[in-house]
Amino acid sequence: MTAVQHGKDGVDAFLTNVATDLDSGVLPIRAFSDPELHQLELERVFAKSWVYVGHVTEIPHPGDYVLRYVGKDQFILARDENGEINLLFNSCMHRATAVCHAEKGNSSHFRCPYHGWIYKNNGDWNGAPHRVNAYPRTMDPKQWGLRKAPHLDTYQGLIFVNLDPDAITLKEYxxxxxxxxxxxxxxxxxxxxxxxxxxxxxxxxxxxxxxxxxxxxxxxxxxxxxxxxxxxxxxxxxxxxxxxxxxxxxxxxxxxxxxxxxxxxxxxxxxxxxxxxxxxxxxxxxxxxxxxxxxxxxxxxxxxxxxxxxxxxxxxxxxxxxxxxxxxxxxxxxxxxxxxxxxxxxxxxxxxxxxxxxxxxxxxxxxxxxxxxxxxxxxxxxxxxxxxxxxxxxxxxxxxxxxxxxxxxxxxxxxxxxxxxxxxxxxxxxxxxxxxxxxxxxxxxxxx
Ligand code: FES
Ligand SMILES: [Fe+2]
Structure with missing residues (x-):
């Protein structure tokens, strides 16, 4: 029997042993179900791979959107007014409330239900209630826009995104x-x-x-x-x-x-x-x-x-x-x-x-x-x-x-x-x- 080790050192040791095990054609059962490994997967697999989020025929028109996931994170996959596709993090930059609660639809903007901040369907911040008293005219729409996947590309109609700014291209991937x-x-x-x-x-x-x-x-x-x-x-x-x-x-x-x-x-x-x-x-x-x-x-x-x-x-x-x-x-x-x-x-x-x-x-x-x-x-x-x-x-x-x-x-x-x-x-x-x-x-x- 081998004692199960937890924490970073335990997971690191486990992964090192997995490599040796696979060379022998065996795989420890832990690889299939472990909260610590799952968290590592979210960080190192799903936040760094090209992950599928939808098909171009799901959002054919400007304003079309659907809710999607990368790992456990929810995003809005939206076609903006110029026909470009963006993957927008579905979380308001004010207090992180979800700005979109419908699974799909067509909209030029998303309005947060908490205090009413408004975002364009390309993610840009586009104002807020009581604007004159609430925020200066110089508020930067990009700085306060929805967070956006840094890389999005399509192949044969399949839309993939990569959350890693340093990612290789989809074609290379x-x-x-x-x-x-x-x-x-x-x-x-x-x-x-x-x-x-x-x-x-x-x-x-x-x-x-x-x-x-x-x-x-x-x-x-x-x-x-x-x-x-x-x-x-x-x-x-x-x-x-x-x-x-x-x-x-x-x-x-x-x-x-x-x-x-x-x-x-x-x-x-x-x-x-x-x-x-x-x-x-x-x-x-x-x-x-x-x-x-x-x-x-x-x-x-x-x-x-x-x-x-x-x-x-x-x-x-x-x-x-x-x-x-x-x-x-x-x-x-x-x-x-x-x-x-x-x-x-x-x-x-x-x-x-x-x-x-x-x-x-x-x-x-x-x-x-x-x-x-x-x-x-x-x-x-x-x-x-x-x-x-x-x-x-x-x-x-x-x-x-x-x-x-x-x-x-x-x-x-x-x-x-x-x-x-x-x-x-x-x-x-x-x-x-x-x-x-x-x-x-x-x-x-x-x-x-
Ligand atoms: S949390 Fe969205 S406007 Fe306040
Ligand atoms: Fe099967």
């Missing part, structure tokens, strides 16, 4: 993951849009359970989600393991990939011809085009730290509807070490036939919505490490096994001649991506 976002969202110049507001629900889980699962856990699908096959929602569920493999990308990003989900008459791996007809593959690079034309697909992936994307087939009604590809964005909001709010945005191609979009949306809700069959399976499983991670006995005795496929003939191994970005494994009988995710996490949380 995404690295090779940008290539895979192109082959997912860049098939048509109108692109995809989110369908409605993000659906939300709370799981008694740590945020990293969702992030690591979507980044590489093909192994659980035929087992945890077996009822999906039994009910006809996911025919041939074993294929989710046997037909897939993993791609790891530098920066802690990771992908579960597939080739050719659905046979003819579907094309390009799983699209009905009327949807494939809207694709403009000539806009892709030659290697991206080869990837798509061969039916390769980034099925489920995680962009470090807490954005995941699912792009997978399902069946809405096994008796009456055909298989269909559905796409959704998924965010793991880290509200506490043992509480994650899951946000889910189903998506559709703007130019695709309405009938396909409707079926794709229904399928997304049926499987990964708040009451989706897959969703309920996953969240129950993920409550295990969040709960057990606080146990003194478990911390003293439990290191979790991350050795799937290692030492087996048909299991773990890298594709030597993988011609696309990142590193690919031969099968999905491995936890290569999860190990890479955790190694990156260990570096970032350690402040390296």
């Amino acid at each position: 995404l690295g090779d993951m940008a290539w895979y976002l192109d082959v997912t969202f860049g098939l048509n110049s109108s692109g995809m849009r989110v369908v409605g507001d993000p659906q939300r629900w709370i799981a008694g889980a740590n945020w990293k359970s969702g992030a690591e699962n979507f980044g590489g856990d093909a192994y659980h699908v035929p087992h945890l989600h077996r009822s999906g096959e039994e009910t006809g929602v996911f025919p041939r569920i074993d294929a989710a393991l046997s037909g897939q493999f993993h791609i790891a990308v530098d920066g802690g990003h990771s992908i579960v990939a597939s080739r050719g989900f659905l046979p003819e008459p579907w094309v390009l791996g799983g699209w009905p011809p009327e949807v494939a007809a809207i694709f403009e593959l000539d806009k892709l690079s030659p290697d991206q085009r080869e990837f798509v034309e061969n039916g390769w697909c980034a099925t489920v992936f995680t962009i470090f730290p807490n954005l995941s994307i699912i792009h997978a087939p399902g069946v809405y009604d096994a008796q009456s509807t055909p298989p269909v590809l559905m796409t959704a964005l998924r965010q793991w909001q880290p509200f506490a070490h043992d509480r994650t709010e899951i946000w889910n945005w189903p998506m559709e191609w703007i130019d695709a036939p309405a009938e396909f979009n409707r079926l794709s949306y229904d399928t997304a809700i049926n499987s990964f919505g708040p009451a989706g069959m897959f969703e309920q399976d996953d969240t129950v499983a993920w409550e295990g490490p969040a709960d057990v991670g606080t146990s003194v006995f478990a911390r003293q005795t439990m290191k979790l096994n991350y050795q799937l496929g290692q030492g087996t003939p048909g299991g773990f191994g890298l594709v030597e001649d993988w011609k696309f970005p990142g590193v690919a494994t031969k099968t999905s009988y491995d936890e290569y991506n999860q190990l890479r995710f955790w190694k990156h996490w260990q570096k970032v949380v350690s402040g390296q």
